[in-house]
Amino acid sequence: MSTAKKILAKGYLWLLLFFMYAPIVIIAIFSFTEAKVLGNWTGFSMKLYQNLFSGSVGGSLLKAVENTLSIGLLSAFFSTLLGSVAAVGIYNLKGRSRQAVTFLNNIPMLNPDIITGIALFLLFVAVGITQGYVTVVLAHVSFCTPYVVLSVMPKLRQMAPNTYEAALDLGATPGQALRKVIFPQIRPGVVSGFILAFTLSIDDFAVTLFTKGNQGLETLSTYIYADARKGGLTPELRPLMTVVFLVVLVLLLIINRRSANNNKK
Amino acid sequence: MKPIKRSAWALPYTVFLVLFVALPLVMVLIYAFTGRGGGVSLENFVRFFHSPEDLHTFVYSIEIALITTVLCLLLGYPAAWIMSNSNLNRSSVTVMLFILPMWINMLIRTLATVALFDFLRAPLGEATLIFGMVYNFLPFMIYPIYNTLNKMDKSYAEAAQDLGATPIKVFTKVTVPLSMPGIWSGILMVFMPTISTFAVAELLTMNKIKLFGTTIQENINSGMWNYGAALALIMLAIIGITTLFSDSEQSSEVETGGLI
Amino acid sequence: MVASEKHILDLQNVSKRYDGKTILDNINLYIREGEFVTLLGPSGCGNTTTLRLIAGFIQPDDGKILLEGEDIAGIPPYQRPLNTVFQRYALFPHLDVYDNIAFGLKLQKTPTDEIDRRVRKVLKMVAMTDYEDRDVDSLSGGQQQRVAIARALVNEPKVLLLDEPLSALDRKMREDMQIELKEMHQKLGITFIYVTHDQEEALTLSDTIVVMNEGRIQQIGTPTEIYNEPVNCFVADFIGESNILDGTFIKNGLVEFIGHEFECVDKGFGRRAPVDVVVRPEDVYIRRSQSGTQFSGTVRTCTFKGVHNEIFVDTDEGYEMMIQDYNAFEPGERVHMLIKPEDIQVMRKECTSNVLSGTVRDAETVRILGGDFPVANSFEVGSEVKVEVPFDGIELMDNLDDGVISGEVHSILYKGNHYHLTVRTEDGDSLYVDTNDIWDKGDLVGVKFIGQGIKLSKAEDETD
Secondary structure, X not given: OOHHHXXXXXXXXHHHHHHHHHHHHHHHHHOOEOOOXXXXXXXXXXXXXXXXXXXXXXXXXXXXHHHXXXXXHHHHHHHHHHHHHHHHHHHHOOHHHHHHHHHHHHHHHHOOHHHHHXXXXXXXXXXXXOOOHHHHHHHHHHHHHHHHHHHHHHHHHHOOOOHHXXXXXXXXXXXXXXXXXXXXXXXXXXXXXXXXXXXHHHXXXXXXXXXXXXXXXXXXXXXXXXXXHHHOOOOOHHHHHHHHHHHHHHHHHHHXXXXXXXXHO | OOOOOHHXXXXXXXXXXXXXXXXHHHHHHHHHOEOOOOOEOOHHHHHHHOOHHHHHHHHHHHHHHHHHHHHHHHHHHHHHHHHHHOOOOOOOHHHHHHXXXXXXXXXXXXXXXXXXXXXXXXXXXXXXXXXXXXXXXXXXXXXXHHHHHHHOOHHHHXXXXXXXXXXXXXXXXXXXXXXXXXXXXXXXXXXXXXXXXXXXXXXXXXXXXXXXXXHHHHHHHOOOHHHHHHHHHHHHHHHHHHHHHXXXXXXXXXXXXXOX | OOOOOOEEEEEEEEEEXXXXXXXXXXXXXXXXXXXXXXXXXXXXXXXXXXXXXXHOOOOOOEEEEEEOOEEOOOOOHXXXXXXXEOOOOOOOOOOEHHHHHHHHHXXXXXXXXXXXXXXXXXXXXXXXXXXXXXXXXXXXXXXXHXXXXXXHHOOOOOEEEEEOOOOOOOHHHXXXXXXXXXXXXXXXXXXXXXXXXXXXXXXXXXXXXXXXXXXEEEEEEOHHHHHHOOOOHHHHHHOOOOEEEEEEEEEOOEEEEOOEEEEOOOOOOOOOEEEEEEEOHHHEEEEOOOOOOOEEXXXXXXXXOOOOEEEEEEEOOOOEEEEEEOOOOOOOOEEEEEEOHHHOEEEEOOOOEEEEEXXXXXXXXXXXXXXXXXXXXXXXXXXXXXXXXXXXXXXXEOOHHHXXXXXXXXXXXEOOOOEEEEEEEOOOOEEEEEEOOOOOOOOEEEEEEOOOOOEEEEOOHHHO
């Protein structure tokens, strides 16, 4: 490419990025001022950040954050457990049964959130389960686990053929072979799967909305949704969104660093 | 004594999948085909086709989704192509910056866009809806295309040049056809969420414009489960048809978000 | 070390099937203590499956495996006193060299100082003394190979199983490792069972070679026996270079092939019986003068191969012979050949025509192998018949639709003036075809009968 073309190309990329990030940057900037209306700069202030953790906004918001994190951790834990064990199983399945399980495993990833949410909602309603914390975790496990399976599977495939047999051959029982040989080799995939599941869980909105019931359970997403529908943009949402953005940024950097390291190996 | 087969380890998850993935979808089917008086009935679907408002919303949603998808493709393909040609590796800053928004809560990004329109004093309406959708979903178009282009063996293009193709011919006759899997995945990954979204449209237009997702959600919320399930099934059918266009293999590969 | 007469392993009537496909068909084999046995055959012949059965990773569908006279059917692999060196080594990447080798000993709760002593001993044996702390991924292929061998040997197994252990190494390295393996075997006195598809490797290393093909044992013998006295065309073709020719056994000590009669040392094939004849290229004597020779021809090509020249000669009777000689010849040169009686290996033909069963559809058609072949007959419609089709009575076609049925070229044997092909039909039946056309292994072909020489007879009722 000639220099002019190169500059044009680079310029296009940066222009796109500028537009993509303009909203979040504006929010971040105006989270440091008190003005009710976005765009008015009334001097630097941390008031909105303070409001986040106190007063009328603070209490329910903190509760929502707490729910989001605990649901995220629980869902990530159960999906990782279920998904890692399942990956070993699926890896050793053959033919039609493997196809069938893989097909089922793909459904949650291909299904739009709203369908997943409604489907689970109808199931819980039909069976007569009161919806709340538990149903949200179950729902999150159902759409997070496929991603765990998908992040563990490549590690199993990368394993040298006959690794498991070699362990048995050297005197390890099947249990020992899994603990001492298979698990250490798929651990990076398991950890990535956990982080991924956690990220997906705290990010979810639609599925949570349909499965949280009406007992007043709110996660960050549903809280923001309810709040924004009520009265447009509450000023306190600005610092909140800035914080969430930073958290996701950090999580993503961790995941990417891990996968970059793994690729090098 | 026979040791447990390792394939049996898939069993607990298979049970889970049947209970919490397959069964819920069956429930949607059952509810959709159940009439007011109970019993199998098509009345929910009949009702949909006799409701001008819902039909209109449905067609309008498809329009918006198509426009969004086309705009994302037109804006995204060049970006993906430029990135794949400029010696960036997967973890480089530019690529990361394009992927990052995929991982931020859709609501937060939408609200941020709304904030931008606020800031610019732009009135919320159809134009902001489409702009907002494109903002939201552009990364989902760029990433799969970039991925395909990046993995593509550069020797194809070199071979085409060697056989006398001009750079434009190389692009139209080799690069684009070979990146079709990525294009299809991108289309799928943009079209699917745009057709099914509800919160995004609500927030972007402050409830001035209603999309099909909102119709479904409103029905479910107000206890019209059977009708809501039927509408969900209709949406699923649209998505199913879109998926058929692209190879299911390709889409599942890209659906993983590509970060792992 | 000379193998004792004591059997360490016995395989009795062992069969293994996967998805209805027979991988091993009634294998009978014994292995003596201290012996170096090679299971040799092309990929898919069943040798790796045999090894995995012995190791215990899979169970036989029929038959028994005895270790020192005791059935080991119920014993899981981790309790068998055998160790395996895997094809791609299967070293554990999360452990270093020392921990890989110590893996088995640690599981047995061996005291630390003994582990240390034994690991060092095997490391010394495989010449890897200074590599204990190395990451296995940082080792070269040859070094990984040594670690894999050390990891198996440190457990002092009764039998060491080696599954194509050298196949991932380059040629030079492979030859060095062969010598080392042979020395190791002689020093240790452990029984080695070695799987390979490389016939040179098998000839170099083994006390006994077991040649396998398509799940069956073809021949068991010492390297010299296998090379000099192959029992059938497959063995002759697979081991070394050879001229394989159709012949007629006229009487004891006299066999006819390539249009000439030769004296031979074989007996007992009957009178005027069709046989296969094998002559190794180094056993054909080639001269410029005619005196004392048996047949003549013209040199087609002559290629220098390092030690000898490889010469292809077209004989006056229209056969092609491959000959190895220290002298070089010019293409087009007249030459005269001689084969000594003891260098002619006569083998019974497995079959002389395709014997198939068919059902009469009408006076013009017989249904055979799932296809309706036009065969004129006078049998009752619907009756079962035996159909004999000569090897040259079958025609193969590029276009599958031109044939009555279709199949895949499964193996090719050059018989001096024509090719002898095995064609595998879609249902897995074999057809033998003699042809002058050149086909490649794996080609898909249409099959039809030329029509001459087909013999029909009433099917014998009792042969079900």
